[in-house]
Amino acid sequence: MRKDLRASGAKGFGSGPEMPEMRGKKAEKNAVNIQRRNKCRMDKCFMFYRNLSDRNMPVSLTKRKKRMLNTNLKHLESAQEIENVLAMNENVMICCGRMGPMCIPVYKIMEQIESMYPHVAFYDQDFDIPAANLIRQLPECSGFRGLPFTVYFRKGKVVKATTSIQTKAQVMDILDKEFGKP
Numbered sequence: 327m328r329k330d331l332r333a334s335g336a337k338g339f340g341s342g343p344e345m346p347e348m349r350g351k352k353a354e355k356n357a358v359n360i361q362r363r364n365k366c367r368m369d370k371c372f373m374f375y376r377n378l379s380d381r382n383m384p385v386s387l388t389k390r391k392k393r394m395l396n397t398n399l400k401h402l403e404s405a406q407e408i409e410n411v412l413a414m415n416e417n418v419m420i421c422c423g424r425m426g427p428m429c430i431p432v433y434k435i436m437e438q439i440e441s442m443y444p445h446v447a448f449y450d451q452d453f454d455i456p457a458a459n460l461i462r463q464l465p466e467c468s469g470f471r472g473l474p475f476t477v478y479f480r481k482g483k484v485v486k487a488t489t490s491i492q493t494k495a496q497v498m499d500i501l502d503k504e505f506g507k508p
Contacts, residue, residue, distance in 0.1 A: 424474075478504050
């Protein structure tokens with residue numbers, strides 16, 4: 327019975343005029359999916375090997391290159407720098423995060439309004455460095471689950487702390503309320 331159906335060109339048995347096209351499109355689609363999957367694997371592999379030295383030997387965590395956020399803000403990289411900034415400036419805004427989708431808009435807002443608030447010092451800090459423990463372990467940030475952690479200091483003391491993405495209006499409201507209008 328099957329031989330008769332195949333010979334007659336019935337759909338579903340691979341011998342009709344449409345089946346070679348369908349098989350070709352399906353095979354092409356599968357090949358594209360396999361390429362994408364392999365590219366993802368290669369990207370993950372690249373991410374892993376990017377942290378290795380030239381000889382493909384693991385680099386110890388203590389010798390890893392310093393990472394900085396790609397912003398136009400001033401960066402804080404050590405606990406000593408944070409202490410110095412808080413001691414030298416009356417009003418400080420520190421945004422502690424990564425270069426992720428929730429953090430980048432906050433950095434851009436800070437860059438835009440930095441010139442509007444000359445009495446406030448604007449800084450960013452990488453969330454994954456040891457010095458960020460100072461921000462991460464603040465009691466005001468204890469319940470935070472999203473990035474970035476944005477902390478507002480007045481005379482070295484925390485006056486406000488927020489988490490996650492914020493609008494320009496929200497940031498400006500906090501600055502106006504806590505530090506006064508420019």
